Each structure stands twice: as structure tokens, then as C-alpha cells.
Amino acid sequence: MDRSKLSRRAWLTTTSGVIAAGLLRTQTDAVRLEAQEAPEGLRDPSKVPGRPTSEVGARAPGEQPSRLVRNQNLSSSSRTPLQDLNGTITPADLHFERHHAGVPDIVAEDHELLIHGMVDRPMMFRMADLKRYPCASQTYFLECSGNGGGAYSRDRMPTDITVQALDGLLSTSEWTGLPLSWVLREVGVRLGASWMLAEGGDAALMSRSVPLDKAMDDALLAYGQNGEAIRPEQGYPLRLFLPGWEGNISVKWLRRLEITDRPTMTRDETSKYTDPLRGGAARQFSFVMDAKSVITFPSYPYALPDRGWWEIKGLAWTGRGRITRVEVSTDGGRSWADAQLQRPVLSKSTVRFRHLWEWSGREALIVSRATDETGYVQPTVHQLWDVRGERTSYHQNHQRAWKVASTGEVTFGLGDLV
Amino acid sequence: MKGLVAAGASLILVACEMSGAGEGEGMESPYPLPLEAPERFSFGQDASEDRIFLWDIDVRPDGEGLPQGSGTVQEGEAVYRTHCLVCHGPTGTEGPYHVLVGTAPWEEWPGSRTIGGYWPYATTLYDFIRRAMPQLTPGILTANETYAVVAYLLHLNGVVPDDAVMDAEALPAVIMPARDRFVADDRRGGAEVR
Incomplete structure (x- = not known):
């Protein structure tokens, strides 16, 4: 009953030809307030006219990523x-x-x-x-x-x-x-x-x-x-x-x-x-960003709610041209599989990589490594330690790792590899 | 003078080694100029000498760009207490912001990035302070005050004696403890991790 009252009022509002922009906003707000007061199960966006056009858009209220x-x-x-x-x-x-x-x-x-x-x-x-x-x-x-x-x-x-x-x-x-x-x-x-x-x-x-x-x-x-x-x-x-x-x-x-x-x-x-x-x-004028990849999902603080199929997703990039390959390991680097690269792969840009993974429910250590067109392979932290030492800073592009516990909880896992 | 020659030589070395920085990249420009383009568009204006003088504030290791003026360690202490102490502490070691003073010898690793421990050129102090310090009132110091506070900071770092006077000739002649620590980037892509 509430629903029909609401949709009728909104319909009248939006079809009225004399409503000024300011008034329209007020009316819309009122409709939205009533809609929010309605019981959860009664909200049906297909039964209420939506908001009018706007000069500058905004993100969905439920999607508020932030820096x-x-x-x-x-x-x-x-x-x-x-x-x-x-x-x-x-x-x-x-x-x-x-x-x-x-x-x-x-x-x-x-x-x-x-x-x-x-x-x-x-x-x-x-x-x-x-x-x-x-x-x-x-x-x-x-x-x-x-x-x-x-x-x-x-x-x-x-x-x-x-x-x-x-x-x-x-x-x-x-x-x-x-x-x-x-x-x-x-x-x-x-x-x-x-x-x-x-x-x-x-x-x-x-x-x-x-x-x-x-x-x-x-x-x-x-x-x-x-x-x-x-x-x-x-x-x-x-x-x-x-x-x-x-x-x-x-x-x-x-x-x-x-x-x-x-x-x-x-x-x-x-x-x-x-x-x-x-x-x-100390190395000076170290301008170029060497090849690197990071897994963005799954990552801390996500938890996988159940075993089965999950897509491991991430980004790879190199300052030396194009990424040619990204590999993903789910066993801490013992074995590797080629991830899919989203095309087009642009020079000196990020490329999205994806790898479909059937999680068994056992603890897993997921790692990615990128290769660029010069043949450079994203190093392990041990490789960087060996050539630069353990107290260097900047340009730390080594492989990262995420640990998926048997509970599904994900934490940063590089510590398990060192 | 000897220091100047040595500094110049190391700069040229770095510059030559740097010329390979673009290797591994495609030689073709990603932005080909349209074939119809004239030799010059001439959309800007000629820059006047006055305008260049107003903005050309950088100071290089050979002293190019240093203005007239001078300052002593003692004068610099007063400048430091007025303008710098609140962020860098009574002796340049306390913070809360960047620690400026440190004279620990650097064998395997620098202890920190202090002036005495890490900065390769004394002229960089003048250049940076003139640009960016004090942080809340950048550009407020006169040339004499800047020379003075540079002299004071060099003294706190054990680089110059307490009777030092800094000016356009003295500052580039200062040899910093970490000057010869810096090497060119030898990463080149390819299979080798560096």
C-alpha cells in the first residue's frame, strides 16, 4: 500500500512541467526519505520512477572507495x-x-x-x-x-x-x-x-x-x-x-x-x-620502474566464505615497455600457471591479470610474478636482498604473497616465504 | 679548486652513464608529429631576461646560481633558532620532522639521510632551503640568512669549523663526506636482477 502511494506521488512530481530544479531536488529527497522508511522487503526500484538527470554524477551510496x-x-x-x-x-x-x-x-x-x-x-x-x-x-x-x-x-x-x-x-x-x-x-x-x-x-x-x-x-x-x-x-x-x-x-x-x-x-x-x-x-638517478605485479583479490582483509572456484585478480606493469607474461602460484612458488592478460596490453601501463582457481579449502600461499618484454622477471625478495642488500630503499618490486588460511581468512604471506 | 674539478668529473661520469637510460624502449616516438606541422608554431611568447632572472633560482654543485651575500656559523645559529628549531629540534637531531644532523661514518650502510651522513653536495642545501624552507613560510629567508643557516648546518654536521663563512665561492668548495658514495643506475632490464 505504501508502495503505490509512493510511486503515485513520485510520478506526479516528475511529470509536472513547472517544477524548478531546486524544488525538484526537494521533492526527490522527500520521496527518497519515504522510501527509506519503507520496510526492507517493499523497496522495488522498478515500481518507483528514478531520479532525474544531474549535472555531475555521484557514486552509488553503497560504493564509496576512498584513498x-x-x-x-x-x-x-x-x-x-x-x-x-x-x-x-x-x-x-x-x-x-x-x-x-x-x-x-x-x-x-x-x-x-x-x-x-x-x-x-x-x-x-x-x-x-x-x-x-x-x-x-x-x-x-x-x-x-x-x-x-x-x-x-x-x-x-x-x-x-x-x-x-x-x-x-x-x-x-x-x-x-x-x-x-x-x-x-x-x-x-x-x-x-x-x-x-x-x-x-x-x-x-x-x-x-x-x-x-x-x-x-x-x-x-x-x-x-x-x-x-x-x-x-x-x-x-x-x-x-x-x-x-x-x-x-x-x-x-x-x-x-x-x-x-x-x-x-x-x-x-x-x-x-x-x-x-x-x-x-647509493644508486642515483634510478628512474625506471622495473616489472612488478600485485594480487588485488583475494587479499587482506578478505575471507573466502567457501571452497570452490575463485578468480585471483591483480595488476602488472613495467616501466620498460609491455608486460608479456604473468604467472600465478597457489603453493608459495613451487609451481606456476600462466594468468590471463586482459587485452590490449599497453606499453608502460598496467595490465589486469586473472587466474581461475579452485580452492580446496586447505591453506594456500598465492604469489604472482610478472615478466616484461626485455625478459626481466619480477624477482623474489631474496634476489633483491642478494643484489642490493637488506637495507636498501625505493624500487622494491619483489614478488608479494597472500596466505589463505583453511578458514578462508587472507593475510599478507610474504613472511612465510622468507 | 681541486674539489671542484673532482666534482665536475663525477658529474660527467654520471651523465654519460645515464645516456643509456632509454635502452630497451622502442625508438619510434609514440607521438608522431603531424606531417603538415610547420617548423615552428610559435604559440608562446619570448621570455624576458627579467622574467628568467626572477624564476631561475636553482643552484648547482659548481656554484652556478648562487647569489651575492654571505653568512657565518654564528649568524646561522640565530636563523636556525628562529625558523628551523620548531620542526628539526634544538640540535637538529630531535625532530619531530627530518633529522638534519648526523656524523656517523658510513661504511656498509648510511645510518640515516642526514646532511653529514648522506648529502653529496653542500650546494643542495642552499638550493633546497631557498625553494622550500621554512615549510610554512618558504622564501622568507634573505640570501645572507640562507648562507648563514647553511654554514650552521654544515658546522653541526662536522663538515666546516665554527668560524666558517659561506658565500658563492666557499659553498661549492665544501667537500661533503658522502660525495663519492653515489653511483649511476646500472639496471637495464633483461634477465639479470640488479
């Missing part, structure tokens, strides 16, 4: 909920963040890019200038080189960590912008130039030196992300994007490029983002 924010420091990060996402594209508002002095408020009309140094014609570009150039779009992953560092220390191997907390400094977007090589062609790079300093317009004036080879290869001056303007947290209105390289060097809020013949040795390429190695050295 993991550790603290409110100015220099901080938030992580993408990999366990809640399908496919490969990261919704822009869930793209991971890493800022060194907060997110600046920049008005696009006021933003300018200066290109100078070893060039024939030092130039300033407004956003309108840059957008008038021909543009290109390409789907690429972006990963912080500190991603996954929480699962490297033999003595502090976690068990109750989510894939988001461990590896959520990874996101994938379709980036749109102007190939940097086209602009460098215009300013006339001088003979002998080999590096470029990229500087952001945030309160850290975040800066990194970039080899000119990369700038001329596949670098973008990006202003679009998944079809819309880049989000403020991702560098609005303009960021450098260096496909396949550690996230920090894709300088956000880009305002200056200085062409040089040597690196500037900024803080973020000396004191930070360098990788100590066994034996007293």
Missing part, C-alpha cells in the same frame, strides 16, 4: 584503493597523492611555463598556448618508487596489511597533453645540452633533473587526466609526465624547464629518491 590517508602533514601521501577497483583505469579522485608542501591553488589562466637555459629562444607559455598545440593521449601507470617498501625488512614483515596500504602508490590514467619534444623543437635546444631541470609551482618548488633523451622520447606536458582536466592533487593545470619512471620525477604544477648540460643535484635526487646498496654505495 588511505596516513596523516595531515604538508609532505605526505594517500593511497589508491586497489582492492576496490576493476580493470586498469584509476578514477581521478582516487589517484594516489604524494605532495611535498601540500596541494597549491592555481588558477589556470594565471599559470605560465618558462623554458630557458641552453636554448635559442627562451619562451613563456600560457595554458592557452600549450593547448593550441596538437595533443596526444596515452594510458600510462604512475607509481611512487617508495611503493611497497613496507614489505622488505626481514624482521618487520607485516601480515595484517592491505594491498592499498602496501602498494597503493600506484595508479593508471589516460593522460592528455603536448609531447614535450614538440615544444623543445620550437625553443631550439642547443648542442651539448643533455639534461633538463623540471620545477613545480608548489610551495616546495619541487625539482628534478631529467636526462634530455627522455624529454625527447615520450615525455608529455600533461593537462588532461581520464578525459577531464588534471586534478589539483595531480598537478593542475600542468604536469610533466615521464612514462614508466618513478612518480616523483613527473613534476606536478610544472612552471619551469631549464635546459642544461648537467644535473642540478636537487634534494629529491640526492638526499631522497636514491637507493643505498650493500657495500657502501
Whole structure:
């Protein structure tokens, strides 16, 4: 009875031609309130007209994935909920963040890019200038080189960590912008130039030196992300994007490029983002993100409710081109099976892999490993320990593991393999 | 001067080794320029000298980019107490944010990423402080104050004596304890894990 009363009122509301937008929202809210008050079994969306169109959509109330924010420091990060996402594209508002002095408020009309140094014609570009150039779009992953560092220390191997907390400094977007090589062609790079300093317009004036080879290869001056303007947290209105390289060097809020013949040795390429190695050295300018894969399901804190068929799902990527193979093991790496790769497999982007698994109900240790087109196979943590030592940092792309207990509860399982 | 030459040599070495960074990638550009494209679009404007001067703030290991001015260790202590102590602690070791001071010798591993233990170039201090510090009021320090606080931090880290004066000539001549620790990336893809 309630149901027929409700649907009649809603029908009258939405078919009335004189309702202003504000009033319509009020009426709709009222209908929704009544609907919520109705007994559970009586809600039938096929018997109530739905909401009208809206200018900006919103996620379903029951689907509210969110970034993991550790603290409110100015220099901080938030992580993408990999366990809640399908496919490969990261919704822009869930793209991971890493800022060194907060997110600046920049008005696009006021933003300018200066290109100078070893060039024939030092130039300033407004956003309108840059957008008038021909543009290109390409789907690429972006990963912080500190991603996954929480699962490297033999003595502090976690068990109750989510894939988001461990590896959520990874996101994938379709980036749109102007190939940097086209602009460098215009300013006339001088003979002998080999590096470029990229500087952001945030309160850290975040800066990194970039080899000119990369700038001329596949670098973008990006202003679009998944079809819309880049989000403020991702560098609005303009960021450098260096496909396949550690996230920090894709300088956000880009305002200056200085062409040089040597690196500037900024803080973020000396004191930070360098990788100590066994034996007293530290690796510098370690730009490329090597092949890696993570299983996003099943993962902590899921529990498999019963034995039988489950699909193991995850993401794989490499900064050196395309992923050619992902293998999955359900016995801690003793035997491996090829996972299915979702096509198309794009260069320097994430690929979704899937492996159908019939769980017997016994304890299992599930592991994935990726291979890229150079023949590089994602190493075990022992391999990284052997070549870099146990106290290195950054670029910790070793195989991860999840342990499925006989109860179905899933925990991070790498500790069982070391 | 000797230090400068050595620093220059190691930079060139790193730069040469870096030129292979793109190996293993396709040689064809993923963004072919349209065939009809003119030699120049010329959509931007020429940048004026004044504008470049205003924004060109980076400082390199050979001292290029350092401004006029100077500062002493003693002056730097006052700057530190006013602007830095609240985040980095009374002696640069207490935090709550980055620990700045540490002089422990680095044999197998760096004890931490302190200035004395890990930073390869003294000029990076000037460059970074001018850009980003103090965190809540970046850019507030004068050139003299910046030189002074750099001198003080180098002194706290045991790199320069307490009567040191930093300026555009002295700062690039400072040899940092960790300078020769850094090596080029030798990862190249392929079967070998590095």
C-alpha cells in the first residue's frame, strides 16, 4: 500500500512541467526519505520512477572507495584503493597523492611555463598556448618508487596489511597533453645540452633533473587526466609526465624547464629518491620502474566464505615497455600457471591479470610474478636482498604473497616465504 | 679548486652513464608529429631576461646560481633558532620532522639521510632551503640568512669549523663526506636482477 502511494506521488512530481530544479531536488529527497522508511522487503526500484538527470554524477551510496590517508602533514601521501577497483583505469579522485608542501591553488589562466637555459629562444607559455598545440593521449601507470617498501625488512614483515596500504602508490590514467619534444623543437635546444631541470609551482618548488633523451622520447606536458582536466592533487593545470619512471620525477604544477648540460643535484635526487646498496654505495638517478605485479583479490582483509572456484585478480606493469607474461602460484612458488592478460596490453601501463582457481579449502600461499618484454622477471625478495642488500630503499618490486588460511581468512604471506 | 674539478668529473661520469637510460624502449616516438606541422608554431611568447632572472633560482654543485651575500656559523645559529628549531629540534637531531644532523661514518650502510651522513653536495642545501624552507613560510629567508643557516648546518654536521663563512665561492668548495658514495643506475632490464 505504501508502495503505490509512493510511486503515485513520485510520478506526479516528475511529470509536472513547472517544477524548478531546486524544488525538484526537494521533492526527490522527500520521496527518497519515504522510501527509506519503507520496510526492507517493499523497496522495488522498478515500481518507483528514478531520479532525474544531474549535472555531475555521484557514486552509488553503497560504493564509496576512498584513498588511505596516513596523516595531515604538508609532505605526505594517500593511497589508491586497489582492492576496490576493476580493470586498469584509476578514477581521478582516487589517484594516489604524494605532495611535498601540500596541494597549491592555481588558477589556470594565471599559470605560465618558462623554458630557458641552453636554448635559442627562451619562451613563456600560457595554458592557452600549450593547448593550441596538437595533443596526444596515452594510458600510462604512475607509481611512487617508495611503493611497497613496507614489505622488505626481514624482521618487520607485516601480515595484517592491505594491498592499498602496501602498494597503493600506484595508479593508471589516460593522460592528455603536448609531447614535450614538440615544444623543445620550437625553443631550439642547443648542442651539448643533455639534461633538463623540471620545477613545480608548489610551495616546495619541487625539482628534478631529467636526462634530455627522455624529454625527447615520450615525455608529455600533461593537462588532461581520464578525459577531464588534471586534478589539483595531480598537478593542475600542468604536469610533466615521464612514462614508466618513478612518480616523483613527473613534476606536478610544472612552471619551469631549464635546459642544461648537467644535473642540478636537487634534494629529491640526492638526499631522497636514491637507493643505498650493500657495500657502501647509493644508486642515483634510478628512474625506471622495473616489472612488478600485485594480487588485488583475494587479499587482506578478505575471507573466502567457501571452497570452490575463485578468480585471483591483480595488476602488472613495467616501466620498460609491455608486460608479456604473468604467472600465478597457489603453493608459495613451487609451481606456476600462466594468468590471463586482459587485452590490449599497453606499453608502460598496467595490465589486469586473472587466474581461475579452485580452492580446496586447505591453506594456500598465492604469489604472482610478472615478466616484461626485455625478459626481466619480477624477482623474489631474496634476489633483491642478494643484489642490493637488506637495507636498501625505493624500487622494491619483489614478488608479494597472500596466505589463505583453511578458514578462508587472507593475510599478507610474504613472511612465510622468507 | 681541486674539489671542484673532482666534482665536475663525477658529474660527467654520471651523465654519460645515464645516456643509456632509454635502452630497451622502442625508438619510434609514440607521438608522431603531424606531417603538415610547420617548423615552428610559435604559440608562446619570448621570455624576458627579467622574467628568467626572477624564476631561475636553482643552484648547482659548481656554484652556478648562487647569489651575492654571505653568512657565518654564528649568524646561522640565530636563523636556525628562529625558523628551523620548531620542526628539526634544538640540535637538529630531535625532530619531530627530518633529522638534519648526523656524523656517523658510513661504511656498509648510511645510518640515516642526514646532511653529514648522506648529502653529496653542500650546494643542495642552499638550493633546497631557498625553494622550500621554512615549510610554512618558504622564501622568507634573505640570501645572507640562507648562507648563514647553511654554514650552521654544515658546522653541526662536522663538515666546516665554527668560524666558517659561506658565500658563492666557499659553498661549492665544501667537500661533503658522502660525495663519492653515489653511483649511476646500472639496471637495464633483461634477465639479470640488479
